[in-house]
Amino acid sequence: MGKESDSPAPPLEATPEFEKAAQRKESRRGFLLALPSYLYLVIFFVLPLVIVLVYSFATRNRFGGTDLSGWNFDSYERIAEPIVRTILYRSLWLAFLTTLICLVIAYPFAYFLTTRRPLIRNVMLVFVMIPFWTNFLVRNYAWRVILGNDGPFTKVTEFLGLGTNELLFSQKAVVLGLVYGYLPFMILPLYAAIERIDGRLIEASRDLYGSGWQSFRHVLLPLSMPGVIAGSILVFVPSLGAYVTPEILGGAKTTFLGSYIVTQFLTARNWPFGAALSFVLMAVMLVTTIIYFRKGGRTL
Amino acid sequence: MTPAVELRRITKKFGDVVAVDNIDLSIKDGEFFAMLGPSGCGKTTTLRMIAGLEFPTEGSLSIFGEEVGTLAPNKRSVNTVFQNYALFPHLTVLENVGFGLKMQGTDKKETRARAMEMIELVQLNGLESRKPAQMSGGQQQRVALARALVNQPKVLLLDEPLGALDLKLRQEMQLELKKLQRDVGISFVFVTHDQEEALTMADRIAVMHEGKLLQVASPEEIYEQPASKFVADFIGRTNLLEGTVKDKTTVVLENGSLVHAANSLVAGTRVAISLRPERAKIARLSDVSIEGSSLNGVIDTITYLGNARVYGVKLDWMNIEIRQENRPDAELYEHGDQITVYWSTDDVSVVAG
Numbered sequence: 001m002g003k004e005s006d007s008p009a010p011p012l013e014a015t016p017e018f019e020k021a022a023q024r025k026e027s028r029r030g031f032l033l034a035l036p037s038y039l040y041l042v043i044f045f046v047l048p049l050v051i052v053l054v055y056s057f058a059t060r061n062r063f064g065g066t067d068l069s070g071w072n073f074d075s076y077e078r079i080a081e082p083i084v085r086t087i088l089y090r091s092l093w094l095a096f097l098t099t100l101i102c103l104v105i106a107y108p109f110a111y112f113l114t115t116r117r118p119l120i121r122n123v124m125l126v127f128v129m130i131p132f133w134t135n136f137l138v139r140n141y142a143w144r145v146i147l148g149n150d151g152p153f154t155k156v157t158e159f160l161g162l163g164t165n166e167l168l169f170s171q172k173a174v175v176l177g178l179v180y181g182y183l184p185f186m187i188l189p190l191y192a193a194i195e196r197i198d199g200r201l202i203e204a205s206r207d208l209y210g211s212g213w214q215s216f217r218h219v220l221l222p223l224s225m226p227g228v229i230a231g232s233i234l235v236f237v238p239s240l241g242a243y244v245t246p247e248i249l250g251g252a253k254t255t256f257l258g259s260y261i262v263t264q265f266l267t268a269r270n271w272p273f274g275a276a277l278s279f280v281l282m283a284v285m286l287v288t289t290i291i292y293f294r295k296g297g298r299t300l
Numbered sequence: 301m302t303p304a305v306e307l308r309r310i311t312k313k314f315g316d317v318v319a320v321d322n323i324d325l326s327i328k329d330g331e332f333f334a335m336l337g338p339s340g341c342g343k344t345t346t347l348r349m350i351a352g353l354e355f356p357t358e359g360s361l362s363i364f365g366e367e368v369g370t371l372a373p374n375k376r377s378v379n380t381v382f383q384n385y386a387l388f389p390h391l392t393v394l395e396n397v398g399f400g401l402k403m404q405g406t407d408k409k410e411t412r413a414r415a416m417e418m419i420e421l422v423q424l425n426g427l428e429s430r431k432p433a434q435m436s437g438g439q440q441q442r443v444a445l446a447r448a449l450v451n452q453p454k455v456l457l458l459d460e461p462l463g464a465l466d467l468k469l470r471q472e473m474q475l476e477l478k479k480l481q482r483d484v485g486i487s488f489v490f491v492t493h494d495q496e497e498a499l500t501m502a503d504r505i506a507v508m509h510e511g512k513l514l515q516v517a518s519p520e521e522i523y524e525q526p527a528s529k530f531v532a533d534f535i536g537r538t539n540l541l542e543g544t545v546k547d548k549t550t551v552v553l554e555n556g557s558l559v560h561a562a563n564s565l566v567a568g569t570r571v572a573i574s575l576r577p578e579r580a581k582i583a584r585l586s587d588v589s590i591e592g593s594s595l596n597g598v599i600d601t602i603t604y605l606g607n608a609r610v611y612g613v614k615l616d617w618m619n620i621e622i623r624q625e626n627r628p629d630a631e632l633y634e635h636g637d638q639i640t641v642y643w644s645t646d647d648v649s650v651v652a653g
Contacts, residue, residue, distance in 0.1 A: 200383075200384075203380075204387075205399070207351055207352075207353070207380045208374075208448075208451065209374045209400050209404045209451065211374055211403075218399075223390055
């Protein structure tokens with residue numbers, strides 16, 4: 001066997017080192033491309049979050065300011081107080097109710113969409129999104145007019161002999177407003193999930209003696225679960241922290257978490273407590289989101 | 301005997317489009333029946349109507365004498381093997397196979413036992429807890445078969461069952477399906493656009509084109525005595541020599557040459573003579589003693605297929621294809637050779653022009 005150690009240029013072959021170097025280069029390029037987004041997230045998301053976290057352990061002084069000293073868990077302990085707990089549960093219940101109602105309304109609609117011609121689908125999807133072109137605040141005030149004392153809703157109930165409605169400034173009005181506001185967030189992921197399901201699977205289920213309901217229960221629903229979970233989170237999370245809708249449609253009788261937090265910052269001038277509440281709220285949202293990513297995969 | 305499936309004057313329209321046009325069809329019990337045609341000919345629509353996935357616009361459809369025209373698919377005792385199988389991706393093999401029984405409310409123990417038995421029959425033992433995505437095309441195909449057969453349907457419908465498999469596997473599955481059908485004993489109705497598959501597997505073939513049923517017959521009959529130009533051309537390869545009937549046994553081709561064909565032709569009608577590439581013979585022009593019909597031409601192209609050579613022959617007015625089996629004693633021709641193509645009357649069939 002002759003030695004070939006004196007051959008000049010090493011051949012360009014796919015050695016493990018070569019491959020690793022290529023991978024490193026690739027990941028470096030990826031990092032550079034993502035750098036602006038990373039910076040954005042750090043400056044506008046992580047940093048404020050840290051500030052909130054720090055404040056939640058701080059102490060409110062007598063003048064309504066915050067002393068960044070004497071770190072303690074007092075603010076978190078206050079969350080266990082009955083009045084705070086009531087507000088927390090109420091908000092959770094309301095967000096849950098909103099999500100459930102959205103799901104029940106959106107699912108059949110999304111399914112219906114997938115069975116239409118592409119033209120009709122697109123037109124209807126535009127209809128779903130049109131409300132977004134109007135300011136959220138304005139739309140909430142519109143409901144106030146509709147549900148108000150001399151509004152069309154009252155006129156209809158009076159005409160039907162159902163008496164004067166007392167919907168406005170109630171929890172029902174808030175749920176109505178939230179459902180109205182967040183329904184598109186449920187429809188779109190559901191539509192995306194159902195649309196991806198091969199229609200022949202339903203046919204196969206029907207062919208294999210499944211009734212319409214059984215086919216829904218055993219084929220359509222499990223396969224559209226990623227959409228159900230995604231939509232539920234997209235509705236549940238903002239509903240839980242909703243501020244505008246409860247303020248406008250809920251009136252003063254029913255306080256929700258969003259409004260309560262605002263009160264802590266602006267009226268009660270108890271920044272640590274407001275910060276602690278915000279953090280707990282965020283923890284709940286984080287947990288639901290993690291559940292989504294663990295169970296539902298990546299649909300959005 | 302009551303036919304397994306009977307279609308009487310079935311028409312299916314989608315809006316203005318007539319997908320299936322007034323067809324009559326009767327499929328016997330225990331028969332391996334193929335519906336063959338190019339895509340869009342209405343064969344799949346017909347199958348879907350039998351399955352109950354489409355309802356006929358007009359006509360009557362019965363399964364073992366029971367009218368099922370507009371009966372929901374879950375109410376009829378037929379099952380389908382779908383194109384690309386349509387296995388439930390979220391269920392395991394065992395759950396897929398047991399699906400039909402579960403839907404019918406069969407108890408869990410029995411469902412499991414019967415599903416396992418069926419999985420064994422299609423030789424997938426050990427794979428019952430896999431998901432469809434973790435299986436090869438051939439295995440998925442078996443799951444689809446098992447999922448349909450476990451319900452003991454009276455008729456099994458198969459929509460392009462082998463379309464997604466590669467050639468080798470397809471040929472294996474053709475034989476296996478045929479064997480399975482004999483073992484199970486029910487009629488299999490399968491849709492295909494592959495004429496070779498239909499010829500290999502089917503007891504009878506229905507050829508469809510543009511929603512119409514052109515011919516229903518055994519593979520031999522379809523191949524040897526095609527009912528129309530379309531059938532002759534679609535099943536296997538053929539050369540269609542068009543011409544006009546001169547008298548009972550003679551046809552004048554377009555260039556004026558006379559060729560012979562079977563008896564009882566009606567003088568003056570336009571016909572086409574279907575000459576299969578493997579039925580014609582070639583000889584050098586100088587070898588003159590030829591009986592039967594012949595046409596002179598020039599070798600234009602030569603395609604080597606391994607087991608045969610296909611010569612493209614240039615006639616005065618058209619090109620034809622002649623196939624020569626690859627035997628040691630075969631005389632080989634080259635581009636530009638002057639030759640005669642000849643055949644006897646038995647070698648050709650005559651179809652309407």
